[in-house]
Amino acid sequence: MKYRIASAAVAVSAVLSGTAFAQDKTLTINSFGGAYEQAHRTCVIDPFEKETGAKVQIVTAYSADAFAQLRAQKDAPQFDVINFSGGQEIVGAAEGLLSPIDASKLSNAGDLYDFAKANFAKGEGPAYSIAAIGLVYDSVKSPKAPTSWKDLLDPALSEHLVLTDISNGYGMLGFLMLNQSEGGTLENIQPGLDAVSKLLEAGAIVVSTSPEIQQEFAQNDAWIAPYASDYAYTLRKAGLTAKFVQGSEGTPASFITSNLVANRPNQELALKFIDISISKAAQECFAEALRYSPTNSKAELSGEVAADVAYGEEGVKGLIRFDPAKIEANRKAWVEAWNKTIAQ
Known part of the structure; x- marks a missing residue:
């Protein structure tokens, strides 16, 4: 993915301004713009808002720029969930910017392929799609x-x-x-x-x-x-x-991960968002819309979609992450x- 940022610092400031910000019912995330962001809303954000009654504020920022913001905001982070496609979660977790994840708090974690959830304890979030x-x-x-x-x-x-x-x-x-x-x-x-x-x-x-x-x-x-x-x-x-x-x-494989930001007050709600991201339904939706490979082993794809992705136990067996x-x-x-x- 080509990195882009749409006045993210201004957008974050606007999103979070005002004393009426309800910490327990609003999440701030980044998404990648364009067709990806449209699919993100359809597959994850809309179902999350419908199920929880919460609202999601989106900052359009690709991985490198979102990570730069996260680093700069270390003492007062503004993202609740941050999505990466370039492996930034490895560095972010090592620097303490991301929270470890308790798999027992994710109802869909058990359905993920092992590689997609290998480092929860370190703070690396699950891979919810694969390019x-x-x-x-x-x-x-x-x-x-x-x-x-x-x-x-x-x-x-x-x-x-x-x-x-x-x-x-x-x-x-x-x-x-x-x-x-x-x-x-x-x-x-x-x-x-x-x-x-x-x-x-x-x-x-x-x-x-x-x-x-x-x-x-x-x-x-x-x-x-x-x-x-x-x-x-x-x-x-x-x-x-x-x-x-x-x-x-x-x-x-380029792993697209959803990560829990450390030092935020509404981590339970953020975990719910991550859980929906790794659900069977969300991953089937992403595969249908964009042809990203699912990491949920229960995902069921049509033959046409499956031909375009790494699908099933055999399909993901050959994935390599440099x-x-x-x-x-x-x-x-x-x-x-x-x-x-x-x-x-």
């Missing part, structure tokens, strides 16, 4: 359906391959998976850079944003791109014959190395 990164391909133009990350190296595809710059979060995860499939690690990304160099020499191109991927598929004869499952759905809605497949070596802390620590150096590679 799965795999192979998006044109099911009509591509000579074969890809099955492996190594298929990206097929010479027959080179002139029809779209790579995404690693300044893009999904692009970073796709690159790290290509690097791993070529024998690289988070300590050594050179195999991935070497592979990218060969692909560019053979005719592949690099774009920076998801709309550029759509343009390449629609206008410039692109057949395949390592990218997120939800984007195959976006391409199909635009009239393109796109499908998504998980690579056999594994599926990088350490967000290591990514962040190395991001600057990796981007510099990437830029040198694609400039050659």
Whole structure:
């Protein structure tokens, strides 16, 4: 997801001003704007408000910006629930900005896959959706359906391959998976850079944003791109014959988490909001609306929706989460190395 902030500091101030603010019946959360925020309201916020009679105040702020606010407000936080897609909950929990969660207070926690609730005691909230990164391909133009990350190296595809710059979060995860499939690690990304160099020499191109991927598929004869499952759905809605497949070596995952902010007075109400976020109904709704992969094992999806996501025990078994802390620590150096590679 591209990070954006919509005058968040002003919005938070406006939301929380006035002595009439009812702490026990109002929650302040962040959401990510656009279609995501619409789905967030439909799938979670509206059901929460209907069930509890509480009100939810939304600040539109993507993960990096929301985390910066949380840090700045450490002594007087203004969010009750904070949502992240870039692993910021790991750092936030370590810094004491997030509260540990008692799973017994979440009626839906028992239905979550283990990976989605692994660090409640540390303060890391549950993953309530997954953006799965795999192979998006044109099911009509591509000579074969890809099955492996190594298929990206097929010479027959080179002139029809779209790579995404690693300044893009999904692009970073796709690159790290290509690097791993070529024998690289988070300590050594050179195999991935070497592979990218060969692909560019053979005719592949690099774009920076998801709309550029759509343009390449629609206008410039692109057949395949390592990218997120939800984007195959976006391409199909635009009239393109796109499908998504998980690579056999594994599926990088961007965890979208819902986290309990520390030092807030209405944590019971906030826990109720988180509980609804991880419910079967909410996750089915997110999958239907946006093609995010559910983390609730009880979620039931139609065949059409299931084909676009990592679904069920088998589907989630191959999910890989590259350490967000290591990514962040190395991001600057990796981007510099990437830029040198694609400039050659």
